[in-house]
Amino acid sequence: MYPIVEKNDLAAKVYRYVIKAPQIVKKARAGQFVILRLHEEGERIPITLADWDAVQGTITLYVQAVGKTTTMMSMMKAGDSLMDVVGPFGVPSHVEPGKTFVAIGGGFGIAAIHPIVRAHKLIGNKTISIIGSRSKDLLLMEDEMRAISDEVRIATDDGSYGTKGFVTTILKSMLEQREPVDVVLAIGPVVMMKAVADLTRPLGVQTLVSLNPIMMDGTGMCGACRVVVGNKMKFACVDGPEFDAHAVDFELLMARQKMYSPQEKISFDIFEKICEAQEHRETAAW
Ligand SMILES: Cc1cc2nc3c(=O)[nH]c(=O)nc-3n(C[C@H](O)[C@H](O)[C@H](O)COP(=O)(O)OP(=O)(O)OC[C@H]3O[C@@H](n4cnc5c(N)ncnc54)[C@H](O)[C@@H]3O)c2cc1C
Ligand code: FES
8 A cells, every 4th residue: 555645735626645655766767657546446547756755755746637536536635545556667758968958847747847857957957947837826836846947937828927828938939039958848738749849840959748648557568558659659658758749649649548538428427426425425414
């Protein structure tokens, strides 16, 4: 069992968990993820390592409640335990010195870029983090990102904080003003990662994205996470999750992500009905 040591409600449907997992901490590297199960019959969900603490033996995860399992997880609290946390999975981020590294994070993607930016900072690279959300109250980890970045630039869709617009609005203006950029990494919704790739491709700026297809075993055996990169089939769990953004088939990725939408909806509706029934029972008992 993997105890939840700390849980914080951060923004609408976004939660931070600190989980005791000392075996994972020993091997954790920037860019990797874990696969967790809440209970014996639960589905396996991949979540990126946002941070880890070698002394406490804990990992930190940021989870957005989007469907049944992540909503169930949002109902758990400090003191509860997860059934399994397996990992770390994935090829660690490639980090080399002498670069100006621009990391772009949207939504939970901010948590995902966090350890990668830190790894670049540690070897002396100039780090610029562009982070964005729909509005100020939904922005994650601003302080943590400031602590490890030479510069943090912020975009909100509604203009409630930072530049009004998308993270790509800031990147576009950096590229137009010829600011030096050696490597761009983007993590967030697929539409955002595709938009970043479309901006940097004509300029030939090296760009990486961390892909989030549906995953199951995380070992390269089941094929669930297959993606096409440079006309070659890859498995995001073992060949990625980071890939050359200019070679990714984003249309296929989006289509595969929606593959089980009807089943996911049914599963969530049944779960909601069970929760409602339980609430009625508890109210009646009072
Ligand atoms: C490498 C990787 C890292 C990720 N890191 C994070 C993270 O740090 N924080 C976070 O909030 N989310 C992360 N995700 C997405 C997270 O795994 C899904 O949101 C979660 O599995 C949804 O499960 P659900 O039962 O709540 O929703 P469902 O109703 O089952 O699905 C909702 C949507 O989530 C996606 N999804 C469903 N099952 C999976 C699955 N097994 N693998 C991947 N995507 C799935 C699909 O696009 C689906 O449409 C990551 C995904 C990958 C592949
Ligand atoms: S999740 Fe099964 S091959 Fe990647």
